[in-house]
Amino acid sequence: MAFALSRSVNELVARALGLEIEPRRWDPGFIGAPPPVADVDALASAIEAIGKQGELSYLRRTLGRAEFEQLVCDGAVPIVLLPERVGDAFEAHVIVRAKGRKITVTSVTMRGVGEEVTGSLESVWQRLASRVVYALIPVRLTPVLSARGDGLIHDDPREPLTPVQRLGQLLHSERRDIELIYLYAVLVGLFGLTVPLAVQGITQLVQGGLVLQPVILLILFAIAGTLGTGLIGLLQESVVETIQQRIFARLAFEFAYLVPRVRFEAAQASNLPLQMNRFFEAVLIQKSLSKLLLDVPTATLQVLFGLTLLSFYNPSFIVFALVLILGVYVIFRLTYSRGLETSIMESKYKYNVLEWLQAMARSIAAFKFSTRSTLPIENMDGHVANYLKYRRKHFKVLVTQSLSLIVFKTLLTGGLLILGTTLVVDRSLSLGQFVAAELVIVTVLAGVEKLIRSLATIYDLLTSVEKVGHVMDLPVEEIRGLQLPESTDGLAIVARGLCFTYPDQTSPTLSDINLDIRPGDRIAVTGVDGSGQTTLLRLLGALHDEFEGSLTYDGVTLRSINRAALREQIGQVLSTTDLFDGTIEENISVGRRFVDRAAVLKALRDVDVDDVVQGMPNGVQTTITNGGANLSSAVASKLLVAQGLVGQPRLLLLDDFFQNLDDEYRTRLIRLLTDRATTHTVIAVSHDPEFLAACDLIIVMEGGHIREQGTYAELASRLGRASVHGMSVPVS
Structure with a gap:
């Protein structure tokens, strides 16, 4: 029943957002059996889990009245309100529409979906405020500026969007407010005609002899028009400000949604951390939109209304209107393409400057010990030279436009004065x-x-928009697929003929890998550097997409599995894993809702770092800064292991995780990982003799192939201990 309620809530939300989602994506057979719902917190999690299948995410909030009113008045609907449970029954209230302070609410109970009820914001709050536990704010997070950032592979045949198309997509969801801005622009244009019309009337009255009352009325008419223009302009600015805020928030959320879903190969190939610099374009988009939405439509309507008024004065002015429109078109047509091209190239080299500065900052120790090196200045000189080259080219385009405007404006002014004088003389x-x-x-x-x-x-x-769009174009993983059955046992993994080649290489990194890993096995992978150990670990962690052969988990092929759901059952300490800026608790749980405070504390105890953490001023709420720079290397390593162990994962993947750990602690950690009281499967890259000896199976890799498999004793007798520890030459 709770599943039906959660599904109904998501269907209402999707309908309110105008989304078309395949009905089968809400089916239990498609998304897997839902977990039992015992409280409102679990109900919220169920709604969130089902929403993910329709690419809906929810922001969970505890709202006060002020925040509730602000959300509704800002038009942030639909909103899902979850009251506390009454007896055994759950319910949800979905605010599907809001107009001013009038809102329409649909209630969903265990019996089904109720009728829509419209009432005031105050009445709804008074009725539900004392019982509401959570408010869920749905967010539709698909890359709005992308043509291909939807789980498609790199060679997707669709052409990338042009900058103009990307801008159109960005503004599509704001079309109602933009229509309002255009309406205001029309009014501004009409009010702007009051001054010349009033001047015309005053001049005619003065010519015919001053009549005081009509002149005063015309003056008041002009003043009212000027005042109206100013007030409407202020309304325009308020609407534009709302659009700017929404676009910044949307781009921020889309980046946050995109990053963990980018395909691993694409993240590596594009240097994803550097790509995040493009987010600062959101600020430039905000500022530029103000001129685009305020000045451009206002100026356009100002020109059109003015030309229309002139045509009523005398048909000769129609020729002036046509010449004016043709001239503006010619200036735009001749300079637009070159101006956009040079602007994009200028931006490209601007980011090259930034990326070189970041590269130096990352390698500050190397440059500290090379203070006489001219490399920093030489490289920067190349980047700055390219930037200035295209900056000058872009400025040249702007100068060409300005000169064309000056000449065109001068000719028009002179011609119109001659035309006007001639018409007056001819009466x-x-x-x-x-x-x-x-x-x-x-x-x-x-x-x-x-x-x-x-x-x-x-x-x-x-x-x-183009720079942000390139980030949005990065291919992301699909969230569709089968869910593995719930189990507390370790994962069983079978690989047959597994091969993998990196996109930028011609020879395979892994070739003909065959594995049979039973639930609860402790597997060590060893070999010389470059033999494919880390790549194998990443493949088993479902990080790589394009592989050949067969790879199954509990008998289900990886190609059919929902990878995001699979990784929730995997703990990892890979070489690419690092601490992030946040609290210790956040670094351990990484926001996973099934990992509570008790699980975090247990993981800290398991890796024997709880005393250190509890000794900190804020305990698990201590903030980690700069990737763990405020922690010792040993504590940082232990926290990463705790992150992998937390939540009782069914599969644990570790890559050379003994670095920065002393011998005594390493022995205790090995015992923890190989303890038979735990059921998880462990696969670890290691060259540590003690860990190798404690494992059920050792896989020795060489040149992307599995050279040998066996227990430590078996391999030591066949190859010699040095080869087992990663040497390529057997030692007797």
């Missing part, structure tokens, strides 16, 4: 109309100038 235009027309022309030309000068900002915006 085709009154003096008042001439004065008003000149004011309109000044406004139109100012709008054109604003449009042309906005191109620099548009180039920056499109370049920023």
Whole structure:
């Protein structure tokens, strides 16, 4: 029943967000048997787990009234409210719509989905506030700027999106607010005509003899128009600010969602940490959007309304309108492509400068001992030279646009003055109309100038969108697939003819690997450096996608398994694992909801670091900074082992994990890992004799092949102890 409730909640949320999700993706057969639901916390976890199948994530919040009102007024709906359980019954309330302070709520109980009820924000809060335990805020996190960041492989045949297409995708979800901005722009354009019309009327009245009352009315009319223009502009700015905040938040969440899902090969090939620098383009997107959404539509409508008004004064001005539109188009057409190209290249070398600075900062010790080296300056000189080269080219495009505008504007101004004077002399235009027309022309030309000068900002915006889009284009793993049955036993792994070649290599790193690993086996992998030990460990951890042969877990092929769910049953201490900036508890649990405080404390006790942690000022809430720089190397290593052990994983993968550990502690850790009271399967790369001797099976690798398999005693008798420890030449 709890599963049905959780599914109904997700269906309501998807419908409210306008998402089309295949019904089968909510089926128990597709997502696996749900865990039992005993409390509201477990119900929230069940809703989150089912939502993931539809690529829905939820932010779990405990809301006060102020936060609740802010969310609703900001339009952050749907929102799922989970009250405390009444007896054995669970319920959920989904706010599916909000308009001002009126909200529509659909209740879901164990009996099914109820009817929609519309009421005030205050009445809903008063009815539920005392009982609500959690609020779940759904977030649809798919790469909005990407054509290919959806689990597709690198050679996906679809063409990458152009910068303009990426910008269109980014703004698509904001279209309602953008329509409101355009409406305000229309009003600004109309109110902007009040001044020239008032001036025309005042001039005609003055010509015919001053009439005080009509003149005062026209002056008040012009003042009201100016005031209205300013107030509507302020409303425009508030809407743009809301859009800017939403876009920044969306890009931040999408980056956070994307990073752990990027395919491992793509993360390595693209140097993922450096790619994260592109997030700062979100700030540039925010700033550029302000000009795009405020200045460009306002200036465009200003020009269009002005040209329309001029055409009513005299048909001759229609020719002026056509020449003006043609001139703007020609300037844009001749300079746009070159301007965007140079802007993108300029940005590329800007990031090369940043990446070289980061590379030096990472290797600061090497440069400290090479203070006379000119390499830092020489490399920087190359990057800066390339940046300045394209910066100058881009500036040249902007200068060309400005010069074209100056010449075009000068010719138009002179031509219009001649045309206007001629029309007045021929009495085709009154003096008042001439004065008003000149004011309109000044406004139109100012709008054109604003449009042309906005191109620099548009180039920056499109370049920023393109940079963020390249990160979003990184291929991600699919979350679909079968769930392994629940079990407390270790994982059984069978590999047949397993081969793997890195994308940038021609010869295989692993070739013809055959393994039969039973639940609870303790396996050691050893061999010379470069023999494929770490790659094998990564393959068994389901990190690599493109492999040949067969690899099964509990009899289910990896190609059919939901990899994210599989990894929840795997603990790891791989060479690429590191501590991150956060509390010790966060570093151990890594946010996994099935890992509670008790499990974290147990893991710390298991690796014998609990006394050290509890001796810190804030215990497990002590903050780790700079990847563990504020900890000793031994404590950092123990915390990484605790991260791998926590939550009783069915499979434990370790890669040369004895570094920075003293002999006494290493012996205790080996006993912990090989203790028969635990049921997990252990596969570890190691050259430590004590650990090798404690394992059930040792796999000796050489040149990407399994050279030998057997117990420590068997291999030592056949190969000699030195070969077992990783030497390639047997020693008797």
